Amino acid sequence: MDPWELTAREQIRDSLALYNWSGDALRLDELALAFCEDGELELRGQEPLRGREAIVEYLGGRAAPGGDEERRSARIDAAASGVRRIVRHILTNVRFLELTREHALVASYFTVVTEIGLDHYGRYRDTFVPVGDQWLIRHRYVSVDWRAEETTMAPLRSPDRA
Numbered sequence: 059m060d061p062w063e064l065t066a067r068e069q070i071r072d073s074l075a076l077y078n079w080s081g082d083a084l085r086l087d088e089l090a091l092a093f094c095e096d097g098e099l100e101l102r103g104q105e106p107l108r109g110r111e112a113i114v115e116y117l118g119g120r121a122a123p124g125g126d127e128e129r130r131s132a133r134i135d136a137a138a139s140g141v142r143r144i145v146r147h148i149l150t151n152v153r154f155l156e157l158t159r160e161h162a163l164v165a166s167y168f169t170v171v172t173e174i175g176l177d178h179y180g181r182y183r184d185t186f187v188p189v190g191d192q193w194l195i196r197h198r199y200v201s202v203d204w205r206a207e208e209t210t211m212a213p214l215r216s217p218d219r220a
Contacts, residue, residue, distance in 0.1 A: 063157060069193040070162055070186050071152065077195070078147035078168070086114045093195045094187060102201045145211065146171045149182075162186040162193065170211060178205035178212040 073092045080089035090110035093099070099113045100106035107113050148169045156163040164186060169179040180202040186193045205212040 062159065066157060066159075066162065066188070066193055067154060069191075070154075070164060073186065073192065073194055074149055074152065074164075074166065074184075078149055081117070082145045082147055086117050089117070090114050091194075093198075094189055097195050098197045100197065100199045102199070106197070141173045144171070144173050160187065161196070172210045174206060174208050174210060176206060177209050178202050180204070 077089055077092040080086070080092070090113050093110055093113060096109055097113070098106040098108050099116070107116050148171065150167045150169070152164060152166045154162060155165055162185070164182075164184045166182045166184075167179070168182060170177045180200065183199040183201075184195055185197040187196045202212050
């Protein structure tokens with residue numbers, strides 16, 4: 059393996075961690091820095107969000123206090139019962155499907171634990187590109203494969219739970 063490839067892999071892993079750590083802490087502006095300026099976040103069954111601003115706006119409405127009613131109610135119930143709100147994304151099985159000097163295709167699994175326990179899990183399929191001295195997400199496809207009925211983060215969108 060050439061030194062540039064080792065460096066690229068570590069920079070990609072750093073961007074993966076930035077996305078998850080920042081998201082867990084609701085530091086959405088930091089999370090957006092894992093994407094290219096015009097990067098895309100595509101959630102299965104939805105139109106891709108294009109650009110950092112659109113990504114922050116969407117996630118702010120979904121994850122921040124004051125988001126949708128169902129999740130706000132879950133947070134209020136948790137607070138009333140003395141349960142501390144937590145969000146922890148656990149990323150596993152990071153696999154580099156393709157890596158060139160111009161782009162990388164990366165697949166991984168994620169599991170999300172909240173105050174209810176196992177909240178949801180799924181897959182990321184990412185395209186990374188080098189930007190300056192970093193490798194950033196050009197496109198992220200998120201597939202939630204399962205969610206708990208009482209999820210606080212990934213409410214049902216349709217009868218097929220897609």
